[in-house]
Amino acid sequence: MSKMAVHKVLGISRSTLDDWLGLRAATGSVAPAVYKRGPQPQLKVAQEEVACALLQFVQEQPDRTLQEMAQAWQQAGGVKVSSTTFSTALRRLGQTRKKRACSSSSGVPSSERIGSRRSSVGRPSNGSSSTKPEPKTP
Numbered sequence: 001m002s003k004m005a006v007h008k009v010l011g012i013s014r015s016t017l018d019d020w021l022g023l024r025a026a027t028g029s030v031a032p033a034v035y036k037r038g039p040q041p042q043l044k045v046a047q048e049e050v051a052c053a054l055l056q057f058v059q060e061q062p063d064r065t066l067q068e069m070a071q072a073w074q075q076a077g078g079v080k081v082s083s084t085t086f087s088t089a090l091r092r093l094g095q096t097r098k099k100r101a102c103s104s105s106s107g108v109p110s111s112e113r114i115g116s117r118r119s120s121v122g123r124p125s126n127g128s129s130s131t132k133p134e135p136k137t138p
Contacts, residue, residue: 042081043089051093058095 001009007017020030044050057076061069066083074080081089090096 041089042079042085054089055093055095058090 003014003017007014010017024030043054057073058069061072064072066086070081070083070086073086
């Protein structure tokens with residue numbers, strides 16, 4: 001049977017038939033390739049001993065940020081992980097970490113610094129969002 005007849009009978013394009021014939025010539029089979037998953041997680045929280053160790057590690061160091069915890073985990077003999085990986089592992093265990101590192105050397109959180117958008121220092125107390133003084137009425 002010719003290629004033209006085969007592609008019409010099977011209802012496939014001619015280029016697909018050529019691809020299949022090339023695959024059979026190269027590998028000896030036209031079976032699909034074996035599916036390979038992506039990279040495996042660094043912190044396998046599905047394993048009970050890893051999950052318990054991770055939760056205990058977090059409870060022992062409650063004041064650290066995710067970045068600091070990821071570095072400490074590596075130094076404690078664990079694998080090297082990013083803060084995102086550490087966060088994902090904790091989220092899978094039902095834990096959250098919403099710590100924010102201070103961005104200034106003074107240790108004052110950014111929301112409490114003068115000039116911060118959330119700071120109430122220097123704002124009018126009458127509820128007005130304007131910084132201009134109100135005109136006096138006679």
